[in-house]
Amino acid sequence: MKSLIIGEVSNGSLSSGTLEIITKLKEDNLDFILIAIGSEDSPKIGNDSFESTYFKLNPNELSLSVVADKISEKIKENSVELVLASSTYVGRDISGFLSVDLNSSPVSNVVDFTITDSILTTTNSIDGGESEYLTNVTSEVKILIIRPKSFEATDIEFDENYTTSDVQKNELSVEVNDIFVEEKTGPQLEDSKIVISAGRGMVDVDNLKYVEELATKLNAAVGGTRAIVDAGWMPYSQQVGQTGKTVKPDVYIACGISGATQHQVGMKDSKYIIAINKDEEAPIFQIADLGVVGDTLSIIPKLVENL
């Protein structure tokens, strides 16, 4: 099944989500073309074993619809049957645009897929990961939006041998006036071996300092639930859950998090889960390896002091 990967560039190379998809396709011996999208100069995205094209965006324009036009052409020219993107902002925007061009609804939140006798079967995780949902995709071109961390990425060497295409604006482009890059210190949420997350049980935004102190002690990344991100306590980039990031650290410490399915989806595959919550009935305890029923606000400072 001829495939095409919609990849993304970050910090000079391909994003982890893109690498995960490449690894999966290589394992399944699928022939694919890589499209990489980014705004950086000369990232390393080329490899002898597949064709790579880099669509370089002007950061001062929203022009993903122009990129989608070009990818649609490429799909038709190469008789591509399977299109894969990561479940990120760019991946979702592009998949949405392509689906209209190809009259093929994308399958979202895919965590696995198999091809048997030319039949593509996708697996979705539903009910906060309590159940898996399998469907056969029947359209001529199949578009899958893959949840990050669904596959393990292996090390692949990349070079600078690929075609670059500068994306020109068109009548649907929108000018960007002001770009703000969040400063990040400490380990990244997706890659950190330890993640400490905060929920409503932290009571007040000022109490997040305890979580941050603990994170510093453990060299951990800090995450949060949708509730506290919506409340403005933390930027969206730190949200863990269905509509945020998926993490699979060695240790996940949930502080004052009740464990709504929306949150569990993003962290349930962590190797060891420690949950601290006042409410003995909180659903988070159902998936915790160690559940501590108690006041997060008194336990965390003691932890920090004694580590």
Add this chain to the structure above:
Amino acid sequence: MKIAVCAKQIPDPANTVTYEVGTIVRPDEQVLDDTDRYGIEVALQLKEKFDAEVTVISMGKLGTQKGIQQALQMGADKALVIEDDKLQNSNSLMTSNVLSGLAKLAEADIVIFGTESSDGYSGVVPQQVSRYLGLPCISYVKGIDINEETVLTRQTMTGSEKVVMPSQCVISVTASGVEPRYPNFKDIMAAKSKEVEQIDLSAIEFTAKHNQEFKEINSLSSNKSGEKYIDEGDAFNLIIEKLKEIKAI
């Protein structure tokens, strides 16, 4: 200025979702998806500044129309809705095809959505609608500043960016930035006399198709409930011990 804003009726999230042959069972009484309140709030703020007309658009099982009423109670002017057996178990493309048709019928300049519904989570409908309508798409808007011109702040993977809202576009709004309003008694009464027009599917150029065949649902019940410990002031010791045991520290 004319605005179309999407309102999805979903099963009350306070109840357990049930599935039948892989489809969410939709009760007669469904509520307004919380995610859509943010889009509706943005639409209403634009209405107040530019004297715009706000039309709620919705598709799917209508039932008691509670969710549609909730959208009208917030302050939208009217609603255009479609229910048709052919739309049962719609995928995202069928949904956006129909919603694009409704946005056209509403003669909308600006079409507003939440970023993704709380029951389906496909997260691609706003982008698809922009493509159907041939309009610019400004996704993941987390802030709006309405002055002479309207400045939208977009969430990006690395931070945020600002754009001036074009005179015609599709916007998706994240659940932050604006505080959805609560209707008072007067708003609730006023909504009852607002028009909810049912449109026939044949009024729309409908080309999207089903493309997923349900195969199976498997339960992965992950109830791995480990140790539970009631803190008596010394739980920190246990946590430190465990972290050492699993060699995290």
